Amino acid sequence: MKRSNFLILITVFFTTVLYSQSIDNVDFVSSMNDEMAAVKKGNQWGFINSEGNMAINFRDDLVVSKTADGSYPIFHNGRCLIAQKKDGINYYGYIDRTGKTVIEPQYLNATNFNDNVAIVLVLRRNELSKNIALNKAVVNYDYFEVAINLNGEVITYLTQEPVHITLSAEKLRKPPVIYSKVISNTLFAVMNAQKKWSVLKVE
Known part of the structure; x- marks a missing residue:
């Protein structure tokens, strides 16, 4: 097999694995906020983007907010609240739309x-x-x-x-x-x- 064909196959494989994640059988799907919609599976939340792709995989540190159409994590201004427990106390911070922590959990509330x-x-x-x-x-x-x-x-x-x-x-x-x-x-x-x-x- 030629090197160029091999590289194409590897690229297609990883693109499929990384970006074609199943979003079937979820427990809740929110409305779109800030181009992101929260999805729940079990006790974990993730986000899909405006194209329907999984943008942030399911995780257990996203903070649920009360809204007019339910309670779920929400993005505003490209930021979503997260919580991290230290010595039994929750500290709050923020992630961006890629799931990267941009403000470390350090606040007693936010x-x-x-x-x-x-x-x-x-x-x-x-x-x-x-x-x-x-x-x-x-x-x-x-x-x-x-x-x-x-x-x-x-x-x-x-x-x-x-x-x-x-x-x-x-x-x-x-x-x-x-x-x-x-x-x-x-x-x-x-x-x-x-x-x-x-x-x-x-x-």
Whole structure:
């Protein structure tokens, strides 16, 4: 067999294997959002693209969001939420349309992107002192509500006062609530302790 014919056969074989994945017998198919539709098989989710090809294979770290036509993972602005469990606590990050992690799971909670911004809970570790006998730092933790861009860069802090938290799986069975909302990529609504809203403009 000629080398050129062999290379053509290998190319066809790998193209078939990699891109002609079966999408039969799935449990749920969402509507198209951001040129991607979520599909569920068992306890795992994946995504098909606008051509009906499997763009992201089934996996168990995609975060389900509530929508008008059901609950499923969703893409907005080319980003989809993922969650990774560390020491029993879920940390949230984002993947792109290829399934690549573009913002590492590091937030205590996070929203879907909207108008190229998202709101996340940024965890802060505070070293208070050192236990000389045990040679260990005495620490506590708190978090802020923060707006980030598509690269995970901080646009602005939406809360000025930190919220103290006990970082344990027992205390954090559910992620802390996010109270701020995205109005546009320069406008945010922030709720205060009296449950009143303020509008914050970011230049």
